[in-house]
Amino acid sequence: AQSVAQPEDQVNVAEGNPLTVKCTYSVSGNPYLFWYVQYPNRGLQFLLKYITGDNLVKGSYGFEAEFNKSQTSFHLKKPSALVSDSALYFCAVRDDPPMRFGAGTRLTVKP
Amino acid sequence: DTGVSQDPRHKITKRGQNVTFRCDPISEHNRLYWYRQTLGQGPEFLTYFQNEAQLEKSRLLSDRFSAERPKGSFSTLEIQRTEQGDSAMYLCASSLTGDSNEQYFGPGTRLTVT
Numbered sequence: 001a002q003s004v005a006q007p008e009d010q011v012n013v014a015e016g017n018p019l020t021v022k023c024t025y026s027v028s029g030n031p032y033l034f035w036y037v038q039y040p041n042r043g044l045q046f047l048l049k050y051i052t053g054d055n056l057v058k059g060s061y062g063f064e065a066e067f068n069k070s071q072t073s074f075h076l077k078k079p080s081a082l083v084s085d086s087a088l089y090f091c092a093v094r095d096d097p098p099m100r101f102g103a104g105t106r107l108t109v110k111p
Numbered sequence: 112d113t114g115v116s117q118d119p120r121h122k123i124t125k126r127g128q129n130v131t132f133r134c135d136p137i138s139e140h141n142r143l144y145w146y147r148q149t150l151g152q153g154p155e156f157l158t159y160f161q162n163e164a165q166l167e168k169s170r171l172l173s174d175r176f177s178a179e180r181p182k183g184s185f186s187t188l189e190i191q192r193t194e195q196g197d198s199a200m201y202l203c204a205s206s207l208t209g210d211s212n213e214q215y216f217g218p219g220t221r222l223t224v225t
Contacts (some may be wrong), residue, residue, distance in 0.1 A: 032211055046216075098159055103152055
């Protein structure tokens with residue numbers, strides 16, 4: 001079965017600094033990878049996806065993610081963090097067709 | 112609002128009672144999914160429909176759980192004889208057919224079993 005792992009429960013960054021939220025995957029075949037964000041008491045919001053093609057994927061709210069096949073990673077990045085980016089972030093992989101989610105990483109951006 | 116909607120947003124029930132949740136997907140989406148999310152965890156897949164057909168059920172979906180999607184539109188998830196372990200956020204999502212298509216999530220129904 002397809003799976004993803006998020007090795008960090010918590011990431012803290014200062015506003016204006018770059019941020020990275022890590023995700024590694026384990027799949028058979030070509031992976032369909034996704035990032036979602038969840039704000040308190042809300043459902044998940046889609047940020048971006050990798051299907052094929054360019055390894056750098058751009059998404060909503062200035063986020064991007066880099067697909068690295070040799071390292072089986074799909075890290076989420078943003079050049080300059082905002083306080084409003086503070087939320088719970090989930091990496092997911094499509095598993096024909098349900099999503100398999102990581103446990104989530106809580107991002108805190110401090111002013 | 113053209114997003115996925117869920118009703119109710121919150122449900123408190125006593126152990127042993129039955130509860131039913133409703134999900135209205137994005138209108139042109141033919142796939143509908145149910146997930147469960149507990150505190151500190153990512154969503155876990157329960158079941159999904161393509162149109163009115165229920166195509167897959169997770170082992171998490173015990174025989175106390177049943178889901179329907181009559182006419183391929185809205186869906187209901189019923190839990191019979193609720194247990195305290197059923198307390199969770201129940202999320203509904205919808206998508207177009209095709210594995211590259213992202214799923215769009217509703218706000219969830221938070222169930223508390225006392």
